[in-house]
Amino acid sequence: xADIVIRAVRKTFDRGRVTAVDxxxxxxxxxxxxxxxxxxxxxxxxxxxxIAGLEAADRGTIMIGDREVTTLPPRKRDLAMVFQNYAVxxxxxxxxxxxxxxxxxxDAGATEIKEKVRQAAELVDLGGLLGRRPAQLxxxxxxxxxxxxxxAVSPAVLLMDEPxxxxxxxxxxxxxxxxxxIVHELGTTVIYVTHDQVEALSLADRMAVMRxxxxxxAGPPLEVYDxxxxxxxxGFLGSPPMNFLPVAIDGAVSPGPRSPDAACPDDGPxxxxxxxxxxxxxxEAMRGWCGRELLxxxxxxxxxxxxxxxxGAVAGKVLVVEPLGAQTxxxxxxxxxxxxxxxxxxxxxxxxxxxxxxPAPDKVRWYDPDSGAELTSP
Amino acid sequence: MRRAVLRYTGAALLAAxxxxxxxxxTIGAFSxxxxxxxxxxDILPSLSWGTMRFFLDSQxxxxxxxxSVIVAAITAAxxxxxxxxxxxxxARYRFRGRDAYRVTIVxxxxxxxxxxxxxxxxxALQWGSYDTVWAVAFMHTALTxxxxxxxxxxxxxxxxxxxxxxxxxxxxxxxxxxARVTLPLAIPGLAAAGxxxxxxxxxxxxxxxxxxxxxxxxxxxxxxxxxxSPEPYKYAxxxxxxxxxxxxxxxxxxxxxxxxxxx
Numbered sequence: 001x002a003d004i005v006i007r008a009v010r011k012t013f014d015r016g017r018v019t020a021v022d023x024x025x026x027x028x029x030x031x032x033x034x035x036x037x038x039x040x041x042x043x044x045x046x047x048x049x050x051i052a053g054l055e056a057a058d059r060g061t062i063m064i065g066d067r068e069v070t071t072l073p074p075r076k077r078d079l080a081m082v083f084q085n086y087a088v089x090x091x092x093x094x095x096x097x098x099x100x101x102x103x104x105x106x107d108a109g110a111t112e113i114k115e116k117v118r119q120a121a122e123l124v125d126l127g128g129l130l131g132r133r134p135a136q137l138x139x140x141x142x143x144x145x146x147x148x149x150x151x152a153v154s155p156a157v158l159l160m161d162e163p164x165x166x167x168x169x170x171x172x173x174x175x176x177x178x179x180x181x182i183v184h185e186l187g188t189t190v191i192y193v194t195h196d197q198v199e200a201l202s203l204a205d206r207m208a209v210m211r212x213x214x215x216x217x218a219g220p221p222l223e224v225y226d227x228x229x230x231x232x233x234x235g236f237l238g239s240p241p242m243n244f245l246p247v248a249i250d251g252a253v254s255p256g257p258r259s260p261d262a263a264c265p266d267d268g269p270x271x272x273x274x275x276x277x278x279x280x281x282x283x284e285a286m287r288g289w290c291g292r293e294l295l296x297x298x299x300x301x302x303x304x305x306x307x308x309x310x311x312g313a314v315a316g317k318v319l320v321v322e323p324l325g326a327q328t329x330x331x332x333x334x335x336x337x338x339x340x341x342x343x344x345x346x347x348x349x350x351x352x353x354x355x356x357x358x359p360a361p362d363k364v365r366w367y368d369p370d371s372g373a374e375l376t377s378p
Numbered sequence: 379m380r381r382a383v384l385r386y387t388g389a390a391l392l393a394a395x396x397x398x399x400x401x402x403x404t405i406g407a408f409s410x411x412x413x414x415x416x417x418x419x420d421i422l423p424s425l426s427w428g429t430m431r432f433f434l435d436s437q438x439x440x441x442x443x444x445x446s447v448i449v450a451a452i453t454a455a456x457x458x459x460x461x462x463x464x465x466x467x468x469a470r471y472r473f474r475g476r477d478a479y480r481v482t483i484v485x486x487x488x489x490x491x492x493x494x495x496x497x498x499x500x501x502a503l504q505w506g507s508y509d510t511v512w513a514v515a516f517m518h519t520a521l522t523x524x525x526x527x528x529x530x531x532x533x534x535x536x537x538x539x540x541x542x543x544x545x546x547x548x549x550x551x552x553x554x555x556x557a558r559v560t561l562p563l564a565i566p567g568l569a570a571a572g573x574x575x576x577x578x579x580x581x582x583x584x585x586x587x588x589x590x591x592x593x594x595x596x597x598x599x600x601x602x603x604x605x606x607s608p609e610p611y612k613y614a615x616x617x618x619x620x621x622x623x624x625x626x627x628x629x630x631x632x633x634x635x636x637x638x639x640x641x
Contacts, residue, residue: 054543074546087544091562104549153548
């Protein structure tokens with residue numbers, strides 16, 4: 001059990017031409033399940049491998065517990081790792097695989113090792129397969145061996161590199177909840193790397209979103225989901241991704257051309273969409289952006305689909321309706337923007353029908369159209 | 379369907395082209411000596427150890443054979459000791475000049491050894507190693523090393539690097555990770571590389587002839603004796619030099635075919 005403190009860690013490849021990780025600072029608390037999320041090539045795996053000691057950091061420090069481990073070889077870092085392709089030793093039985101770390105440590109007797117292996121195997125439901133070879137196991141079972149091997153050494157830190165990406169969807173769902181339960185029971189500090197935002201949301205105590213070698217946002221998953229710090233995070237996290245509607249903050253409630261220096265009215269600023277003057281209320285804090293063009297970030301589940309014009313609703317045309325079972329995904333063209341809305345199951349509408357989208361005013365987030373950064377106050 | 383027929387017919391012809399002389403060689407080596415002079419040759423003659431025994435009992439053959447085995451063993455051991463680490467580096471590390479290094483290794487085989495015969499003999503004389511098994515083994519190691527490097531590189535590439543990384547995470551140093559995980563998985567292929575070196579040395583005649591005089595290896599000895607020896611002797615010698623190699627290559631063929639596969 002230990003916390004992890006990473007300071008200004010940097011890693012380049014190809015003699016400095018490619019920056020994989022660019023001065024990352026990160027603190028993971030003891031016992032936390034921390035997820036690193038990002039698209040492929042964002043540096044998340046490189047960061048994980050530096051924590052593991054499989055890659056040397058060019059700069060910066062990595063602390064595990066009270067020890068600086070930046071230059072220590074992997075075996076001296078008191079951690080375990082689950083690899084994307086499982087990396088189960090094919091020439092050893094399941095039992096020998098799980099016992100590998102304990103044997104190498106060398107401070108446990110044969111009976112103690114046997115007992116720990118049994119416990120770890122039980123934890124991941126592998127009890128009956130201890131005598132098998134990896135070649136006789138399915139992918140899901142091999143992944144369980146990899147997890148049991150990591151848990152058997154009771155590591156201070158458990159690193160997981162996209163451990164579910166090679167499993168089929170059903171297994172992934174089962175394994176995800178099992179994994180969350182097991183690591184919380186054990187209280188191990190976990191860093192979990194994935195490109196799958198559903199995995200990140202469902203597993204993480206806290207998470208960080210990475211892009212181009214940097215952490216662009218870190219926090220509890222629902223906070224990140226609710227308040228994406230940038231259009232990148234909003235677009236990457238969530239299915240469907242967050243919608244970004246170009247709006248102008250304005251005082252003019254009536255249709256017609258807007259003047260850039262129009263003052264926001266006393267009854268509050270509004271977000272205007274398109275030339276027809278559809279608008280919805282904006283919070284008082286946006287008053288400072290009166291007359292400016294912004295992006296309104298709205299999650300698909302935070303909009304109502306109305307069949308008639310209503311105050312605070314924006315006109316659009318249905319492009320396609322996709323029933324998803326528990327919800328219906330409606331794609332609506334509003335001005336030049338395609339908006340994805342999640343609505344009740346059973347919703348139907350022919351393509352081309354006029355609809356009005358009404359965002360829940362307190363769920364709208366505001367972004368700078370140039371930098372993509374979230375705006376809160378001027 | 380037609381393509382398959384064509385392909386198998388072609389393969390059968392090619393195999394017959396190589397195997398029929400081998401067959402004649404085998405019946406020549408394992409029938410009574412007089413049968414060799416009989417024409418037309420019996421396709422299924424009565425077998426006999428006579429010819430082979432006559433060859434093996436000939437003056438100088440047992441010692442030359444023993445020398446060949448010693449030279450081959452030294453060659454295999456030395457080229458494995460030098461070639462496997464080089465193969466490992468090619469398999470695991472990306473370093474500057476890696477591709478150039480690989481090409482250089484292959485291109486040494488394009489160099490005609492014949493032009494080296496006089497310098498080779500001179501060096502061996504200067505070092506006082508002329509006409510010893512060491513000189514021949516040294517030269518054979520130089521000849522087999524490229525193959526051992528390339529075969530072991532392809533064999534080691536086939537062992538996933540993350541297995542070695544997992545071993546390191548779970549308590550192994552780098553050498554221990556190699557010894558406990560990579561080596562057990564690669565050992566059949568590495569043994570094939572060593573065996574290949576063993577047989578190349580066992581069959582090599584040119585360097586062996588240049589570097590020995592009184593104490594030749596078997597191929598050099600046979601080459602010397604060729605003009606003055608009877609037919610059965612030649613059959614037996616050729617069989618003993620060729621067939622073990624063919625059989626061995628058959629069993630390790632998949633490792634050699636893997637060499638050309640790019641990473």
